[in-house]
Amino acid sequence: MKKNNAYIGVDIGGTNLRASLVDGKGGILKSLRTPVRIDLGPDRAFEKLLAQCRELVEAAGEFGLKAGGVGLGVAGKIDPAAGTVVFSPNLPALNGFPLGRELGEKLGIPVVMENDANAFGLGESWAGAARDLDNWVGITLGTGTGGCLFLGGKLWEGAGLGFCAEIGHMIILPDGPPCGCGSRGCLESFASASALMRGAREICPAGGSYADVLRGLTERNELSAASIYSAARSGDAASKKLFETMGWALGIGLSNIFSLLGIDRAVIGGGVSSAWDAFIGPLRASLEKSASMFDAQRAVVVRGSLGDDAAQIGAARLAESSVG
Template sequence: MAKDWIAGVDLGGTTTKIAFITMDGEIIEKWEIPTDNSNEGKNITINIANSISKKLIELGREKDQLAGVGMGAPGPVNYETGVILNAVNLGWQSNFPLQASLEESTSLPSMIENDANCAALGEMWKGAGNGARDIVCVTLGTGVGGGVIANGNIVQGINGAAGEIGHITSIPVGGAPCNCGKSGCLETVASATGIVRLANEALGKHGARGELFEKNKDNGRISAKDVFDCARNGDLLAIQVLDEVAFHLGFTLANIANTLNPEKIVLGGGVSKAGEILLSAVRNQFERFAFSSVRDSTELALATLGNDAGVIGASWLIKNNLGN
């Protein structure tokens, strides 16, 4: 039987996305399972393997049809060894041999990469990257992740930690603490949680009024989406928060582009669903700080694959390295 399908896995702290994907990058079937991080994460790869087997039976297919399993995992990954260096939210100890564990559980060739890198590969292959071989992908979600692709290959770095765009320092003095242990990281101002923090700080200042103020008063809490919705409606406080986020993001992306001169910078993750109001504001700041030759050649775009980017990029690992 031709090995013409790939299992793509996007491992998250609470949910794991799995898909069967063709060698051309088309999704045949996709589903989710809970991530069981109890018992030091020992059930994670077993549950994935069992779910893949169960789905194959449902579809009347054999495991022989799968060329392998590609996985994106949260945290720095040693691409050569398939060891995840640090993923405490999954229950694993440092330097967990994830690739070996996945291969043992599934009896299939497996490859592991950082989840943001997989999202970048997915967007390069089938999404906003549209085949561009030099691309930077930034995922704006609960945190901020990044993946850098140069000449079609993920930039790994010596320890698998390249592309940690969310931990570039944006506020060198007096910045908010970040989960990484530093303070003032881009993640503290450009993630969903960072945007909410900035909005709450702005609301806490005396004299704050307007739509965002009323939303907060009615609900007792606001979301990043509320900030963008209110900014669209002309709320001055929300626009102030948007401008601050766009400044830090545009400034950081311009410096990344000045270093790498990618063909495209793709913004993904839940925050990117704000769409043009975010992209336009970030682009204005990007153009302000980018070197002229970079500004004229690097395009900023919104990701198009949504939650599918990770599984598609994970399957690319297999296609590019093990596929027929």
């Protein structure tokens, strides 16, 4: 890391572009958030991304620093060498788009890309809840369900196939609910904002008081992970059940991962992790029930400590470590 360098970390989501200027220790100097509709096509989104990065390059100068590089965290399968989004189930408009390459050419500084869940992990490992952990699994609960793995203190990158630690697509229940990836019964189909919304819509036709609260939210067009969580907190049984199912599925998923890898630490982040108290109890019960090789009492499952900023800080870390 050059002493006078700062780095730009961007978290590219389906509805927001969030970018931060990050110092050499993982501290945020300035943050920007721009609403974006990536589903309307990549070109406008790219213009907004470019404008954000230019503003942060300028801001670095105001801090007496130089923007050394940009890291992009994107949901989906990435080709880091080509700077391209290969396949993004939740942001299909970006498929095949040379995001990193074009941005690098326009800005004239290096741009690196990473899957957003790996970026989350790099952030938590650099400046968050996983700072002191060498062997752990990260799970992000957002629109979809992402994952990352740190083994021996390093991000596990697989065999260079463009994907790894796709924990969201680990099958929890064969022939279970459909998943965005085309398969069925994946962890993502139980433990994500999309899973909560789908589950709520399925409960609605059941009728009777059991479905009333969720039906009201659907009819008022107010159904979201946050509104389902509020309903669960107010004691709505159907909403609570959706979070219990989420915890159940996460417990099974973590049990498989812990047993496979011989680890027992997990950090969970992403927007839906703010509903922590609604699913952590069922998660722990499910983990305990499915634990055979590891000691569920000793296993540690914690919330990420960087909140919404984790992927931006991690993307900046990626830029820092690859640019120097």
